[in-house]
Amino acid sequence: MLIYIILALSNGVFIGMSRAINGKLSQHIGSFNASLSNHIVGFITLSLLFLPVFIGLYPTELNVNQLSNAPLTAYLGGVIGALYVAINSFVLVRVGATNTALLVISGQMLTGVMIDYQSDNLNSLLFTFVGVTLIVIGMILPSKLKS
């Protein structure tokens, strides 16, 4: 169990690391170029990880043909990814790593709640409301105290 906890924590660390490194790169070559670099390097990394599968060393149910069954909208994730990394890099340099993490998490949570509300997937409206309220407080409070 401990190994999974460490892995899940590392996952967050890696998300932050990727964001910080791309932010640094964006200072030199711009946010969209940083996003381009991120996606090319990520694509190569995953290709290398996949290599045993691709050359048939590792037989799995992995079938590229199945992809053609996916609806076209499912492919839009990649398109959004290009914008996502660019925005992250741009904002990180301006507000810092902590604030970027906090705001991106907030936006992710609030949007996730809206998506789940739309599709009637919310477990508890009460807990969701409490959570959303806390997030909004965390976003507003620092600027209120400063001014």
Place this chain on the structure above:
Amino acid sequence: MKNRYLDLVLALLGGSLLAVMINLNSRLAEFTTPFLASWVAHGIGAIMALAIVMVIAKTKRSTTTNNSIHLNHNNPPKSPKWSYLGGIPGALTVVFAAITVNSPLGLAGTLALGLVGQIMFGTVVDNFGLFGLDKKPFSIANCISILPIAVGSTIIIFFGI
């Protein structure tokens, strides 16, 4: 002050995009595996980013003169080689998440711990100015936003959705 709000709105928008992106990528993953879906998404993302970069370059070329080269003095001259490697930890998160989602932690545990990892790492990066970024020493004031956002998100993850 106006710029502060722009940053805030942009960062929130980033989070919104992330939520939609995860939704779409997991729909793609339903037809294959999380790995292959992420591989495809990275490929499409690269093409999209390249298209944007080319459009921007073209607009710049047609609206600015040769002098524009000298306007870049705000940018530090040379990017360190390691700064091109941000895609590696980014790509690995897909692998990690695929493992932990299918562990006893489940999706909720994966999300919550990932969030903790992100915030902890963010404070370390800021405090020490890692990766050549500006140093922003940790202060108690940071907790004013960290605590409610972390607790609120955790409540939503475990009890709300």
